[in-house]
Amino acid sequence: MKQSFILSALVLALAGCSQLPEQAPAPISEVSEPVVVVEPELVENEVLNDHVAQAQATDFGHIFIDRDMSFIGTLPCEGCPGVKYHVNLFQDGKFEARQEFIDRHEVNLVKGTWLLEGRVIHLMSQQTKIPSFQFVSNNKVVLLDEAGKPVISKDNYELVRSNNFVKLDTSMQMLGMYQVIDNNAVFTSCTSGEKLTIAMTQHHIPMLRSYQTDKNLNGKPVIATMIARQSQKEDKMLFVEKFEQFWPGATCPDTLNIAKVQGIVWRVERVKFIQVPQQYNLRMLFNDNAKLYGFSGCNVFNASYSQSSNLLKVNPLVSTKKYCAQSNYYESNFTQHLQMADRIELNGDKLQLFHNNEVVVEMKPALN
The missing domain is CATH 2.40.50.540 (NlpE, C-terminal domain)
Structure with missing residues (x-):
């Protein structure tokens, strides 16, 4: 009897010291179902500041760049239709990127090294500044603002990982x-x-x-x-x-000191109130011997001109006769107003042609 009492007390003591929680038996009628894990996506939250939002939680704790990866997408751009990004991350800690500013004919090819801090990927280069991104899933990154927070907006600020590694278009x-x-x-x-x-x-x-x-x-x-x-x-x-x-007769422009009209390849930015899409590449040159020539989006042209102080007279253009359906409107508009110009002015880095004191053509130095 005494041995039985001691054994019972020992069992009760061990039960009281156990760290395992007591589990209630499952109801007989309950049927177990497989757990489905859904990867969360960014949602368009209403925030006080359109450009800044707090980082959102994800269902993963670590990111491993254990293979070469390509992230591609188009991000918004202030003052332009957007910037096409192609970022290649290499498992050896290097990266290469292509930034293409849509409608500007401006492309940056950048190389450097990357640093991963948690879910934030920093792209470091001595060539130019590249923004940082945060992984919102294993296959998607979102742009970070200057405060280091993911940008949440009605516009797309994400780059998506390609299924296969894609070489950079240089x-x-x-x-x-x-x-x-x-x-x-x-x-x-x-x-x-x-x-x-x-x-x-x-x-x-x-x-x-x-x-x-x-x-x-x-x-x-x-x-x-x-x-x-x-x-x-x-x-x-x-x-x-x-x-x-x-x-012939042109030199590389000094964009910090545009001192003269002649000898610079000018890219047409605007005709009257109409912005000229940069994809058509309307460009022209005034040379020192009273000749001008250029490309009007479809055809090449040339003409003679005379200038006295700010007064300008452009003689009738001689042009090739190709027809291009897409650029014909901008070409005819530009060549018409070029021949109407009666005054020319250099304002900062802008070359403006006037007719009856109204700007009819506006150009900037072509850098590419």
């Missing part, structure tokens, strides 16, 4: 000095000042022939416009994808 609109020395073509970018050797490809041959057959150009440096891509290898070769034209 092609871009370029303007710079072209010259052939000892059968080697070299190009010096007006924007970066970088000197590159041009690869001998089928798209470069028409450019080379045009240069070599023109006695006024052969052997001399000349401003050229083209679409090209730079090799990602150490040789820094440049591959021409489309040759546009040469601009």
Whole structure:
């Protein structure tokens, strides 16, 4: 009897010291169902500040960049239709990115290193400033504002991971000095000042022939416009994808000190009250011998002009006769008002043509 009492007391003592919670038996009628985990998405919350919102919780604790990844998307841009982003994250801690400002013909190719802090990915480069992003899922990142908070808005601020790794498109609109020395073509970018050797490809041959057959150009440096891509290898070769034209008499613009009208390739920004889409690339040049020429979106043109102080007279244009359905409206509008201009003024980095004291054409220096 005494042994039985001691054994019972010991059992009660052990039960009282247990750290395991007492579990109630499940009702007989309850049927277990599989748990479905739904990945949360950003929602458009109403916040006092449209551009700043608190970070939202996710259903994962860690991000691993254990393979090369591509994130692609278009983000809003103040004063432009948007910026196309393509960011490649490499598992060795490096990144490369392409920023393309829509309707500006402006492309930035950036390289650097990334740093992951929790769910925030910092992109660090000595070339230019790149925004940071936060992972909202394993396959999506959202832009962070200057305060380091995810931007939540009715507009899209997210980049989505591609199913497969995508190589960066390095092609871009370029303007710079072209010259052939000892059968080697070299190009010096007006924007970066970088000197590159041009690869001998089928798209470069028409450019080379045009240069070599023109006695006024052969052997001399000349401003050229083209679409090209730079090799990602150490040789820094440049591959021409489309040759546009040469601009004899032009020089690289000094955007901080625009002192004269002549010798600069001007890009048409506006005709009367109509903004000209940059995709049509309307450009022109006034040279020092009272000639002007350019590209009006579909056709090339030239004319003579006279200028006395701010007074301007443009003689009838001579132009090719191609028809381009998309750009024809902007082309005809521009060429009509160019020939109507009676006054010219340089205001900061803007070149303005007037008719009856009204601005009819507005241009800026072309950088690419």
